[in-house]
Amino acid sequence: MNKETFDTLFVYGTTQQRLQDWHWCIDKIESTNPKIVIEIGVFTGGSLRFWEHIVPSDGVIIGVDNVPQPIYYDWNKNGNVKLVNGDSTKIETAIEVENILNNKKADFLLIDGGHLTLDGGIPERDFNNFAPLVKIGGLICVADLGADCASNVFLSLPNPKETEPHAGMGFWTKTQEVEIQACNGSDKGACERMLKLFHSSYGGHPKHG
Numbered sequence: 001m002n003k004e005t006f007d008t009l010f011v012y013g014t015t016q017q018r019l020q021d022w023h024w025c026i027d028k029i030e031s032t033n034p035k036i037v038i039e040i041g042v043f044t045g046g047s048l049r050f051w052e053h054i055v056p057s058d059g060v061i062i063g064v065d066n067v068p069q070p071i072y073y074d075w076n077k078n079g080n081v082k083l084v085n086g087d088s089t090k091i092e093t094a095i096e097v098e099n100i101l102n103n104k105k106a107d108f109l110l111i112d113g114g115h116l117t118l119d120g121g122i123p124e125r126d127f128n129n130f131a132p133l134v135k136i137g138g139l140i141c142v143a144d145l146g147a148d149c150a151s152n153v154f155l156s157l158p159n160p161k162e163t164e165p166h167a168g169m170g171f172w173t174k175t176q177e178v179e180i181q182a183c184n185g186s187d188k189g190a191c192e193r194m195l196k197l198f199h200s201s202y203g204g205h206p207k208h209g
């Protein structure tokens, strides 16, 4: 994505991402030409508008949030955005998304909903619910790796995976079906290294949703 387009789409205070991470992430995601995107954690649409730009009009964008907020821009011009009002940790919500997919699988999944360490962690539950809806070869991004419950999920995944240069966002190319087991920090050393890298980049904990 060229800089001019990126700068138009990125809106401070609304796009809940760090500018320097997000540019790298968008380039990575766009390079896979996704046609079906699932976003967990829509907030006011600050990242949704990037999917609207990237996904072709015959594609589908599904956004899930349990506290739907007004989308702040003139959205859904192509009529291919479906918003699901539901708790992403509940399997019923994943089933609702699956029904929209109508036997298709997603090319890209962003896990950027809750970051609470609740019953093993919301990102873990989001992964278990929604990763099965991504095609083999699809891309899954776990946001906010500075939160233990998110980094534990990412660390549990097999390769190939990578983080953006500041280690705030993790990307896994789904090569196989994986069920994340309860996040108990089993790979504590790797988790600490990742957090150290994160803190040295930002000097603080990332903001969470």
Ligand SMILES: C[S@@+](CC[C@H](N)C(=O)[O-])C[C@H]1O[C@@H](n2cnc3c(N)ncnc32)[C@H](O)[C@@H]1O
Binding pocket: 014, 015, 016, 017, 040, 041, 042, 043, 044, 045, 046, 047, 048, 064, 065, 066, 067, 068, 086, 087, 088, 089, 112, 113, 114, 115, 122, 208, 209
């Ligand atoms: C960090 S914000 C998302 C930011 C957005 N992706 C962006 O970049 O502009 C997190 C969102 O996750 C939602 N959320 C938190 N817990 C959730 C849950 N259990 N189910 C669904 N959505 C949840 C919150 O309501 C919030 O809107």
